[in-house]
Amino acid sequence: MATDVFHRTAYAEQMAQQLLQPSPLHMNVRSGVLLSGIRRVGKTTFLRQDLVPALEARGALVVYVDLWADRSKSPATLVLDAVRATLQQMQTPGSGLLQRFKGLNLGAVGLTLGFQIEHLGTPGGATLAQAFSELVAKARVDVVLIVDEVQQALGTEDGTSLLHALKAARDAVNAQPGTPGHFLFLGTGSHKSLITDMATRHSQPFTGALTTAYEPLGQDFVQWQLQRIASAPGVVLPSAATAWAAFEALGHRPEEMLKALVQMQSSPAPADQAFPIICATLASAAADVELRAIEEFGELGQAVFDFIAQGSETGVSGLFGEEAMANYAARTGGKVPTSQVQKLAEKMISANLIARPGHGIYTVADPFVRKVWLERRKLLQR
Secondary structure, rough: OOOOOOHHHHHHHHHHHHHOOOOHHHHHHHHEEEEEEOOOOOHHHHHHHHHHHHHOOOOOEEEEEEEOOOOOHHHHHHHHHHHHHHHHHOOOOOOOEEEEEEEEHHOOOOOOOOOHHHHOOOOOOHHHHHHHHHHHHHHHHEEEEEEEOOHHHOHHHHHHHHHHHHHHHHHHOOOOOOOOEEEEEEEEOOOOOHHHHHHHHHOOOOOOOOEEEOOOOOOEEEHHHHHHHOOOOOOOOOOOHHHHHHHHHHOOOOOHHHHHHHHHHHOOOHHHHHHHHHHHHHHHHHHHHHHHHHHHHHHHHHHHHHHHHHHOOOOEHHHHHHHHHHHHHHHOOOOOOHHHHHHHHHHHHOOOOOEEEEEEEEEEHHHHHHHHHHHHHHOOOO
């Protein structure tokens, strides 16, 4: 294990167990799992450094794809490239991937597939359903496809076709009587509303999939970070309690935490006084991008966002109700049509500023941005 990476072994083991050996009450994981979490909180690191190894240790064949790895390529191209690369390794005698499945006695000859890998997903070539069905049948393993930032596949014909192809693969493998393995789809995303829609809208191929929130890093990460840095000569560190409170203020973002610790080394003030101020400054700067985006929606957009932010962190209803509409009118200086607010809300959802976790329920997409917004609002009212 890499010593410069904080490992979440227990969390990964729990998730791997739920995916590969679900209890009778949680068999819906085989319909697909959609994991949501805001960006820059360690989600991708967890997937690659902890979850993939945990799944592989349980005998699964894992294909990992990050749809933000190469923005010049379409989601379908990225997924097909990753699947082709894995199949190529399974066909190559003596490959490192084949060595992991020694019980199959395939190391010397490789896996023989009844289709040409290079034509996978092309007109006249094998479909993903055919490829995964043959792979599971011959390798006799569970196959887990992890698609990071899966919401990137939405909104285009190419991406929609990809998701339908993956659903067809899931159905072809998992509905096979006596299948020696299963096809498991795990999609992760930072756009909460789109992830929710993928599981709840009947027009989406993965409707009915299990949705779950990524667990943010906790106090054990903060302790690990402090201990790791403490060995450096002359380093100045805050107390564990101060560091944890500051990490929460930073929205549980590990990169921002490290940045704050670096900045504190040049501060003349005592560590427990300087660190919260540094973190508050960094938190405000990190939220500025989203806050500027809110301002671009004008006075009405800010009023709508404020109405949502003032409500519960888990969501607020009545966005188009009489009280809310009166509030918008007071803020903008004139009566506002409900249709205008509805269109504005949809645009703010698309911009990932607000989310709609349920019918008629709206939340701020990033709790960290909500916190900074409310703090600034409080300062302005003084």
